[in-house]
Amino acid sequence: MSRLIVISNRVSVPKAAGAAGAQGGLAVALNSALREHRGIWFGWSGQETQEFTGHLDMQRNDGVTTATIDLEPQDIEEYYNGYANRTLWPLFHYRIDLTEYDRNFGEGYERVNARFAASARPLIEQDDLVWVHDYHLLPLGSLLRAKGVNNRMGLFLHTPWPPTRLLVSLPFHERLVESMLAYDVIGFQTDEWLGSFLHYLEKEMGLAIGPDGIVEYQGRRILAKAFPIGIDYAEFTQGANSAEAAEAHDRLKASVRGRKMLIGVDRLDYSKGLGERFESFSRFLADNPDQASQVVLLQIAPPSRGDVASYQQIREDLERKTGHINGAHADVAFVPIRYVNRGYPRRQLAGYYRASEVGLVTPLRDGMNLVAKEYVAAQKPDNPGVLILSQFAGAALQMEDALLVNPHSLEHVSETIKRALDMPITERRKRHERLLASVRDEDVVHWRNEFVSALFQKSAPHSDASQTSDTLLQR
Incomplete structure (x- = not known):
């Protein structure tokens, strides 16, 4: 049976029944899936360290294993406060007037994604399924491919995806989207956000979209689909x-x-x-x-x-x-x-x-x-x-x-x-x-099962995946 490896910016540590401060529905659903698939939830601890070492803090709570890393203050400023929340977040919510383009932000975003890839790689075994969450980690799949991860990998974006005419205002937008095509499944909340993504692939990258949402790229088949999330x-x-x-x-x-x-x-x-x-x-x-x-x-x-x-x-x-x-x-x-x-x-x-x-x-x-x-x-x-x-x-x-x-x-x-x-x-x-x-x-369990089921489906091998990740970090 395949394990499930969940990777997100932050990790929600399970709480014992009756503990104060109930968890959100997403955490409950993912923790349930992790128990079912003997999985691991990896991400940032939310804590600072003066020097990044890649040390993994492994814990097991209520049947779920979590693994976290600490980030340096510069990482947090450039990757989290910067590119994630001052560049991508406003742009993805159509607020181009608030979007800040700063080369240091982009470099910090790529650096932290590379640190996530290096730290998560030892956790991933041959038959594991890898499920990456949200805009903080869009290029993570391509970086894992460069490290030899040939597993099935999926990305789910919890935010909107902006229209092409807005996205092209982002410097190096082609490189960012290209890196996302290292995933096998790319999920969106609605058909509207999915349509904006597919429109970009057609207009800016010249890719053909199959009637079933399959995108063919570098000899691989990527499923792009809407998976509306619900509550528990x-x-x-x-x-x-x-x-x-x-x-x-x-x-x-x-x-x-x-x-x-x-x-x-x-x-x-x-x-x-x-x-x-x-x-x-x-x-x-x-x-x-x-x-x-x-x-x-x-x-x-x-x-x-x-x-x-x-x-x-x-x-x-x-x-x-x-x-x-x-x-x-x-x-x-x-x-x-x-x-x-x-x-x-x-x-x-x-x-x-x-x-x-x-x-x-x-x-x-x-x-x-x-x-x-x-x-x-x-x-x-x-x-x-x-x-x-x-x-x-x-x-x-x-x-x-x-x-x-x-x-x-x-x-x-x-x-x-x-x-x-x-x-x-x-x-x-x-x-x-x-x-x-x-x-x-259409609750959160239905959403989780639909996405994981899609991730289980087989596709062509990842023969050229490393090419995408090589171009990601080029200046």
């Missing part, structure tokens, strides 16, 4: 029905004193459209004075990437907008926006979702967005809340029974908030029933 439905719904979730629900309900609640839960990031969301809510308050004192927006936004200037700016902007909106619409017993810069355990979040009449999920661009699916899964079927979802989230393609909005249009979002708050219970139930079926049937 069973685990999440169990948590939503827990005593901890019920307590969180009751506490939040009591605090709003009969008012209706809108909820947003997002990592603090410019791609999430939080500024536009606040302005849309302000527009709703102004347009509906009869309801303005009876509706509260709870926005939970844990900070992230605080070392990146654009993230510092979004936090300052949101704090300013919150103060302005609350100053204009609050009174001594009522504040319309509750803006919280911290995270909460998943069971508490489930209780907060269930206590909210509207889930407001309005990113400007998102690979998928699992908050939308969590919100649906947390609702009571007899009295469900309404999901308002950005048409630019990957989840919109699976969740057509949400109220889809253009997050750039303040009027559209404002009008849709009113529609959601006024929606009859019969319509709410019908929409929720269809949404719940999608969330339940």
